[in-house]
Amino acid sequence: MSKPACPACTLEDVLSHPDKWECATCGHEWPKEEAPEAARVVKDAHGNVLAEGDTIITIKDLKLGGAQVLKAGSKAKNIRLVDGDHEIDCRIDGVALALKACFVKKA
Numbered sequence: 001m002s003k004p005a006c007p008a009c010t011l012e013d014v015l016s017h018p019d020k021w022e023c024a025t026c027g028h029e030w031p032k033e034e035a036p037e038a039a040r041v042v043k044d045a046h047g048n049v050l051a052e053g054d055t056i057i058t059i060k061d062l063k064l065g066g067a068q069v070l071k072a073g074s075k076a077k078n079i080r081l082v083d084g085d086h087e088i089d090c091r092i093d094g095v096a097l098a099l100k101a102c103f104v105k106k107a
Helices: none
Strands: 014-016 020-023 029-031 056-058 062-065 068-070 088-092 095-099 104-106
Touching: 056 088, 062 095
Parallel strands: none
Antiparallel strands: 014 020, 020 029, 056 104, 062 068, 088 095
């Protein structure tokens, strides 16, 4: 990363700190610009890239809690991708679920 010029005095005598820049001449401090995060790629069990609005199918029986089981082959339309451990938000048979991408395939 190249050192920027000071926005206050326009000189290039700039010191680099972990979270900020500091001008050695005038003492002005300003935050470093954070690098933009790379777009997150979510892949299904077969390596296909999933996108918002895709249709998915479960590839195995999944326990939902108690005695409830989501059968393999259940289909969810119009999925949403979210951050976190469970990457997919969807509705299957009127029930809102959060699923891991490793248990689904793209339809």
